Amino acid sequence: MGAMGAAAGAWLARPMMSLARAVPAGRVAVGVCHEYGADVTGTLAKMFDQLGGLEGLVRGKTVAVKLNLTGDATDRLGYLPAEITHWVHPQVIGATVQLLGQAGAQRIRLLESPMSTSEPLEEFMLQANWEPHDFASAAPRVEFENTNYLGYGKTYSRFWVPDGGLMFKGYDLNHSYEDCDVFVSLAKLKEHVTAGVTLSMKNCFGITPCTIYGDDSPVDEPSLAPRGGRGPFHEGNRPPSKSAPPAVNGQASKDPGYRVPRVVADLVASRPVHLAVIDGIHSMAGGEGPWCDKVRHVQPGLLVAGTNCVATDAVCTALMGFDPMADRGTPPFETCDSTLRLAEQLGVGTRDLSQIEVLGTPIAEARFNFRQS
Amino acid sequence: MNVDRNWVPMKWPCGPLEIAHRNKLGSQSPDLKETLQAWARPSALELLKGTPINCLIVEWADGGPEDSAQQQALKPLLEAGRGIGLSFVAKIALKGDAGASVAAARAAGLSAVMIENASGLSSELPAIRQFPRDKAAWETASMIFSATENVWPGLNLQTMNGDTALAGPTGIPWVNSNAWFSLLARELAPGKTLWLDFDPPAASNLLHPAAYALAVADSRAHESRWIISLDDELRAALPKGNVQAKGVWEKLCESAAFFEEHKEWQAFKSQGILAIVSDFRGDNAYLSGEVLNLLNRRQVQFRIIERARTLPALEGLKAILWLDHETPSAKEHAQLLTCVQQGGLVIAAAYWGTPDVKPTEKDPSLRYRLYNVGKGQIAVAEDGFQDPYQVAMDTHLLVSRRNDLVRLYNPETTNCHSSGESVSLHKGRQLVQVLNYSSEPAASVGLWLNERVESARLWQFGAAEARTLQGRPASPGTQFDLPPLSVYCALEFEGTKL
Numbered sequence: 001m002g003a004m005g006a007a008a009g010a011w012l013a014r015p016m017m018s019l020a021r022a023v024p025a026g027r028v029a030v031g032v033c034h035e036y037g038a039d040v041t042g043t044l045a046k047m048f049d050q051l052g053g054l055e056g057l058v059r060g061k062t063v064a065v066k067l068n069l070t071g072d073a074t075d076r077l078g079y080l081p082a083e084i085t086h087w088v089h090p091q092v093i094g095a096t097v098q099l100l101g102q103a104g105a106q107r108i109r110l111l112e113s114p115m116s117t118s119e120p121l122e123e124f125m126l127q128a129n130w131e132p133h134d135f136a137s138a139a140p141r142v143e144f145e146n147t148n149y150l151g152y153g154k155t156y157s158r159f160w161v162p163d164g165g166l167m168f169k170g171y172d173l174n175h176s177y178e179d180c181d182v183f184v185s186l187a188k189l190k191e192h193v194t195a196g197v198t199l200s201m202k203n204c205f206g207i208t209p210c211t212i213y214g215d216d217s218p219v220d221e222p223s224l225a226p227r228g229g230r231g232p233f234h235e236g237n238r239p240p241s242k243s244a245p246p247a248v249n250g251q252a253s254k255d256p257g258y259r260v261p262r263v264v265a266d267l268v269a270s271r272p273v274h275l276a277v278i279d280g281i282h283s284m285a286g287g288e289g290p291w292c293d294k295v296r297h298v299q300p301g302l303l304v305a306g307t308n309c310v311a312t313d314a315v316c317t318a319l320m321g322f323d324p325m326a327d328r329g330t331p332p333f334e335t336c337d338s339t340l341r342l343a344e345q346l347g348v349g350t351r352d353l354s355q356i357e358v359l360g361t362p363i364a365e366a367r368f369n370f371r372q373s
Numbered sequence: 374m375n376v377d378r379n380w381v382p383m384k385w386p387c388g389p390l391e392i393a394h395r396n397k398l399g400s401q402s403p404d405l406k407e408t409l410q411a412w413a414r415p416s417a418l419e420l421l422k423g424t425p426i427n428c429l430i431v432e433w434a435d436g437g438p439e440d441s442a443q444q445q446a447l448k449p450l451l452e453a454g455r456g457i458g459l460s461f462v463a464k465i466a467l468k469g470d471a472g473a474s475v476a477a478a479r480a481a482g483l484s485a486v487m488i489e490n491a492s493g494l495s496s497e498l499p500a501i502r503q504f505p506r507d508k509a510a511w512e513t514a515s516m517i518f519s520a521t522e523n524v525w526p527g528l529n530l531q532t533m534n535g536d537t538a539l540a541g542p543t544g545i546p547w548v549n550s551n552a553w554f555s556l557l558a559r560e561l562a563p564g565k566t567l568w569l570d571f572d573p574p575a576a577s578n579l580l581h582p583a584a585y586a587l588a589v590a591d592s593r594a595h596e597s598r599w600i601i602s603l604d605d606e607l608r609a610a611l612p613k614g615n616v617q618a619k620g621v622w623e624k625l626c627e628s629a630a631f632f633e634e635h636k637e638w639q640a641f642k643s644q645g646i647l648a649i650v651s652d653f654r655g656d657n658a659y660l661s662g663e664v665l666n667l668l669n670r671r672q673v674q675f676r677i678i679e680r681a682r683t684l685p686a687l688e689g690l691k692a693i694l695w696l697d698h699e700t701p702s703a704k705e706h707a708q709l710l711t712c713v714q715q716g717g718l719v720i721a722a723a724y725w726g727t728p729d730v731k732p733t734e735k736d737p738s739l740r741y742r743l744y745n746v747g748k749g750q751i752a753v754a755e756d757g758f759q760d761p762y763q764v765a766m767d768t769h770l771l772v773s774r775r776n777d778l779v780r781l782y783n784p785e786t787t788n789c790h791s792s793g794e795s796v797s798l799h800k801g802r803q804l805v806q807v808l809n810y811s812s813e814p815a816a817s818v819g820l821w822l823n824e825r826v827e828s829a830r831l832w833q834f835g836a837a838e839a840r841t842l843q844g845r846p847a848s849p850g851t852q853f854d855l856p857p858l859s860v861y862c863a864l865e866f867e868g869t870k871l
Contacts, residue, residue, distance in 0.1 A: 076782045078817045079854040081847075118738040119770050126774035129821060129847055152737055225738070290783075 026311025026349055027051055029359040030319065030366050033281050034301040041095040044277070047305045048099060050359040057182055057274060059104030064180035067093060067112045068187045068203045070289055073127035077290040077297060082128050085284040085297055088188050090130050092279040092303070094138045096186060101139025108139050111176050113148030113206045116214075118225040121146045147174035148226040149211045156209070156222065158245070159270035166262035166342060167233075167252065170245035170270065172212055172222075177271050185273045185309060189280030189300060189316055191370055192288045194234070194256045195264065196332035197320065199313040200276030200306075201339055204267045205260065208233070212241045233263045257328070257336030265342035268309050272348070276312035278304040280319070285370040300368035310349025311356045314340055321369030324351045331371065376485050376499045376517045378566045379636070380428035380460060381629055383421075383601035386608075387412035387450070390432040390443035408609040413446055415453030420611060422457075424626040425633045429454060430487060430600060433463030434474035444477055451481055460484040462501060487519060503570065506554055507658065511561040518562065519600065523571040524549035526591035527584060527810050528786060546785055548810040553665035555595035556643060557653060560677040567597040573604040579617050580604060581812040583860045585625035586834065590861040593632040594790050594806040596639055601625065624834075628860065631834050635863075641792035641804055645674040646689065646776050647768070651696040652680045661696050663761030664768075673769050674778040674791045684708045689797055692718040692772045696758065700725050714747025720771055722757040739767055779805055782819035786811035787858065789820070802867040807858060815858040823850045829864040831856075839865065 029047035033039050048054045068088045076082060083089040093110070100108050114124040121144040122132040136142045145151050153175030160170040177183065187203035195202050208230065211217060215228030220242050231237040234256045239247060253259065280302035286295040302319060306312030314324035317340065322332045324340055340351040350356060353363070391409050395401040411417060431447055434440040451461055463478035465471050465488045475486050479497045487501040503519040504510050529547045551569055558567040569592050573580055585601075592599040603611075610618035632638075649668070651661040668675055678684060680697060684705060693712060695701065701709055706725060713719050713726065724744060732742035732753075744751045752771050758764050774780075778791050787809050794801030805822070809815040825846065830839035833856075842864065844851035855862060 074780070074782045074784050076817065076819065079782075079819050079852075119766075120736045120738060123770050123774050126777075127780070129780070129850075129852075131848070146738065149738070 025355045025357070026306050026308030027357045027359060028304065028306035028308075028312050028315040030315065030361045030363065031303040031305075032301055032361050032366055033303050034299075036089055036091045036281055040089075040091045040281070040303070041098060043303055044092070044095050044305070045099055047303060047360060048103075051305060051307055054099060054103035054105075054275075057103070058100055060106050061181035062107040062109065062179065063100050063105045063182045063184060064109045064111055064176055065093075065096065065100075065184040065186050066203055066207055067110060068198075068206070069112045069114060069124065069128075070206065071291065072115050073124055075290050077284055077295060080297055083130075084282045085295075086188060086190060086289045087128070088186050088279045089281065090134065092277070092281070093186060094134055096184070096277055097135050097138040097142060100184075101142075105139065105182075107141045107143065109143045109145060109176055109180065110135060111145055111147045111174075111207070113174075113209060113226070114146060116148075116210065116226055116228065118146060118149045118151075120144065145174070145176050147176050147207060148209050149224065150174065150209075150222065151176065153179075156212070156243075159267075160245070161266045161270045162346070165245075165248050165266045165270075166346070167259060167266055168240075168245055168247055168263070171208060171267060172244040173207055173271065174209055177207055182274045183271065184275040184277060186277045187279070189278050189283050189302065189304070189320065190288050191285060191320070191332055193292050194260045194336060195339055196261075196334075196336050197313070197317055197322070197339075198288045199278055199316045200273060200309045201264050201268045201313050201343060202260075204271065204273065204309075205230070205233070205264050207267060207271065208263075212244045217241045233259060235259070261337045261339040261342050264339045265346055265348070268343055269346040269348050273309040274307070276304075276306050276309045278302075278312065278316055280304060280316070280368070285373055296373075298368070298370065298373045300370075300373075302366055302368065308349040310340060310343045310351055314349075314351035314353060315356060315358055315363065317351075318353060318363050319367055321367060321371055324353060376501065376515070377428075377460065378517060379633075380517070380598075381425045381601075381633065382428045382430055382462070382568055382598060383426045384572075384603075385412065385429040385431050385450075387417070388432065388443045388446045389439040390435065390437070393437060393439045394432070394435075404609055405605055408605065408612075411612055412608065413450055415449050417612065418450070418454055418457065418459070420622070421459070425630045426601065426626070427458065428460045428462060428484075430462045430464050431483075433465050433478055433483070433486070434471070435466040436469065440474070444481060448481065451483070455482060462487050463498075464488075485517075501568070507662075509558075509561070511558075511654075514562040514565050517566045517568060519568040519570050520554065520558070521570045523551045523554065523569045525571055525574050525584075526550050526587050527812070546811075548670070548786060548788070550591055550666075550669070550788065550808075550810065551597070552591060552595040552788070552790065553662065553669045555592060555597035556669075557662070557665060557677055559596045559643075561653060561679055569597050569599050570602075571599070572602045573607075575604070579606055579610065579615075579621055582621045582624040583809075583812050585621060586628035586860045587808065587810065589625065589628040589632065590806075590808055591810075593628075593639075594808060594861070594863075601629070627834050631832075635832070638792070638804055638863075641794060641802075642796045643674070643676050644778060644791045644793050644796060644803070645676045646691040646778070647673065647675045647772050648678045648690050648693045649675050649696065650678045650680055650684070650693055653677075657697045660758060660761055660764070664694070664696060664764050667762055667765035668768065670788065671765060671769050672777070672779065672781055672784070672789060673765075673772075676796065680705070690717065691776055692720065692768075694764075694768050695719060695721040696764075698722065710746070713749035713751055716748035718750050718752060718771065720752045720754075720768055722754050724751060724753045726751045736770075739770060741767065741771065776823075778823050780821040781807070782821065783815070783817050785815075786813075787815050787818055802865060804863055804865050806861065806863045807855065808861050809858045818855045818858050820853045820855055820864065821847055821850055822853070825849075826851050826866050829853060829866040832863040832865065834859075834861060 029050040031043040156172040157178035185200040192198035210226030211222040215231040317324040485499040506520040793803040831842040
């Protein structure tokens with residue numbers, strides 16, 4: 001892990017990793033923004049100020065921003081563009097990049113592992129009818145990398161999970177997740193059919209390369225290009241390539257509702273998130289993508305940002321009309337374990353709203369009930 | 374007598390020869406025999422009333438003992454057919470001299486013969502040469518020529534798991550289509566008409582109504598014609614007035630009639646900013662054919678240029694894929710370099726540009742060396758061209774999706790073809806034809822055009838008139854929300870630039 005954790009400086013506390021120890025409290029800013037447009041940048045700027053400002057976090061640093069661009073670029077809910085339903089909106093990306101640049105970030109790297117392809121991230125964006133130049137021109141030095149394979153790296157970077165991990169002892173990732181000083185998870189406010197909700201933590205599920213963790217990855221070594229989905233995580237249908245750290249327990253449950261939350265908790269414990277930003281202006285309810293049954297477009301009109309991913313996701317969960325203290329059997333975790341609880345147990349952060357300082361619009365005023373919308 | 378390029382052909386299997394064929398294949402049954410006899414009767418032609426089908430292909434001779442009986446048995450059918458304006462083409466499957474069979478066909482008043490083996494052919498009747506598509510004899514193609522060994526268009530049954538389409542190599546359901554071959558034929562046999570010969574897959578029940586309409590559309594949208602061929606169940610059911618069979622037949626005829634009403638589209642030229650250059654023959658045939666097929670599946674709009682022809686003015690082209698192992702001739706080399714120096718991209722398996730140019734940094738996912746030459750680039754595959762899938766994908770990425778002419782959203786089982794009155798993207802009428810290769814209607818399909826237009830005329834089967842479909846800006850182009858797509862629709866636009 002090298003200097004990753006410390007590199008962000010004193011602006012944020014490095015998550016403590018021991019079980020049953022006190023977890024860091026968080027500050028989470030909630031902004032109301034009813035529509036994409038000029039208000040996005042201003043709202044985000046205000047929220048970042050409420051969190052203490054970005055400058056202390058990013059000045060002179062390399063900032064890696066993991067985007068949430070799940071699924072195929074041509075999959076849509078009805079005729080709606082992906083960014084109106086299940087992808088983080090390009091205006092939120094552009095505004096975040098602009099504000100990171102204004103705060104002095106030396107290099108901003110936009111990262112995502114697009115579905116089953118090693119094509120350049122810019123090409124994946126173009127397929128969705130996005131213009132990557134818009135991001136590149138929003139700050140002085142903006143780069144793109146597809147992290148679903150080795151990419152520009154010479155080797156994969158290994159991230160060990162503190163205290164041994166819940167599903168895997170460690171994870172091999174694209175170099176971009178190590179070669180950065182600050183890691184930002186830029187996610188969408190959504191439900192998830194397997195994990196209950198998908199926010200800044202679940203977004204990190206996509207940092208894993210399908211060259212190693214894909215359904216058709218080679219047995220021994222990573223493939224050159226990603227192959228298939230992440231069956232080894234979802235269903236445990238096979239182990240990852242042997243080059244990567246093994247499972248903690250090879251006989252662990254095959255239930256995706258057991259496995260996916262644990263993998264996510266492992267990932268955010270091993271690759272800490274320094275800043276979580278969640279786009280909830282437009283979204284979808286009922287699932288994470290148009291491939292899910294009974295999904296529908298919703299417009300919560302919210303932006304959320306925080307310095308701790310567990311606390312931020314807990315606030316988001318509450319904003320969506322759920323209890324962040326809920327666990328398996330209770331919405332939104334009817335069929336899965338709570339990633340919030342698991343990450344909290346790993347010492348990443350707290351999900352207890354009473355321990356979280358909510359800035360900006362209070363939860364009660366901003367709540368948008370996903371199940372009743 | 375001359376062949377008529379406007380013929381709408383249909384196989385009309387019947388009579389003793391077909392019955393003998395089926396006996397040999399072991400597929401004969403009393404019901405089928407009755408059907409084959411029934412279709413030899415003039416009354417069977419009632420089916421064609423009010424349809425655009427005007428040319429029937431009948432089995433005529435295969436050198437066996439039934440030839441004479443067949444020709445005798447068909448006389449009433451031929452006479453009745455001619456009386457209602459039908460033309461007949463005699464299918465002759467002889468390994469030896471076909472002269473006698475051709476003469477018999479002429480004497481019986483047939484209009485042409487369809488034949489693979491041309492030896493012994495006289496000029497007594499026009500010939501429609503037929504060949505397997507991997508042995509295409511482009512140089513000797515007749516005015517109408519026919520190819521066999523085509524695929525039945527639709528989702529590949531071998532990639533289906535029940536009702537669920539499994540992914541193909543592209544990550545989306547694999548579909549079978551003859552589109553690429555139709556487009557290739559148009560370039561390699563210009564001014565001639567390709568008839569695609571393929572039969573419905575063996576089915577235990579009537580095919581879905583959309584299946585036949587798709588077989589028509591997959592051919593006609595790409596400037597060829599399918600020799601309409603019905604499955605045995607359908608042929609048996611139609612004379613009995615089966616309602617479901619009638620519905621299937623009506624859908625088929627509706628689609629055929631649609632394209633007859635839009636014959637002018639046949640003259641439209643394929644549009645694209647990418648040219649695929651090859652001789653498409655011999656050792657280059659497999660790679661070039663597969664690359665065309667896979668680029669088409671990626672919805673990449675391209676123009677095909679046969680290497681032997683002088684490379685046309687490269688106006689409107691941004692990229693050239695030089696597929697062949699052979700290096701360009703001096704003349705071709707000069708033309709290609711001019712294109713590159715003016716800002717174009719040439720993709721090739723070997724570097725033959727200006728010496729002493731060092732390759733530049735590239736994206737690690739693309740195993741190409743990029744040479745900057747003039748204002749443009751030559752991209753050279755580090756390991757040559759080996760896997761057609763990789764070549765097609767790399768080509769799309771090297772050219773960049775920024776240059777896509779069209780894109781489909783929610784496209785899993787759909788594809789499209791862009792053409793126009795001119796190869797130029799900005800002159801005259803333009804057309805985008807969209808096809809759905811699933812038997813289930815495609816919902817919420819979005820069509821994105823890389824130009825700004827206010828609206829388009831939306832054409833659909835069964836609608837006598839087009840309706841106006843409003844576009845909405847989707848920078849830098851226009852998005853059209855298509856209605857539920859059973860099989861096919863076409864968007865036509867001109868003079869409506871924003």
